[in-house]
Amino acid sequence: MDRPVDRRQVLKGAVAGALTMWASPRILVGQQADKVKVLDGGGSNVLAFSSGEGLVLVDSGTPTSGDKLTDALKNIAAGSKVQTLFNTHYHTDQTGNNEMFATRGAKIIAHQRTRQWMSTDYWVEAEERYEKARPKAARPNETFLTTGSLKAGTEQIDYGYLPLAHTSGDIYVFFKTSNVLAV
């Protein structure tokens, strides 16, 4: 494509009619229903959606926030298992507890490039160091290129690739029934 795609336009297309609120570094758009909670993942946001049959998370927090996150999840839905975890991109602030949730049986969904980034060592120019590839258990086990969708209880969840975003593999997750967008 010759002209860069404006991220706002992409989002507007994804959630026509939703209320919009832009906040850095994570963005939520729409009306937050009771089923949706935004948790502190050690400085980054973790969105938890309770479907009644289990939990859907968007991002897994920083590497040291696992215990706190586990407690917070117990408070919102005791006995509920995390069935699905989305990673909006590959940074450790968003994928730090992937192993923990994968071990407990969660499916991890992300863009194909997110899994590629997490599967190889790469050079971090600004910090002059290599970031090590993540262990296999931390990597997404279901990936996509453009869009996808699933049902969690009665909730329709649509997700897709965001071009020209924070990394080359950023995605949005749109909880359509509740009208909540996480990017």
Ligand SMILES: [Zn+2]
């Ligand atoms: Zn990041």
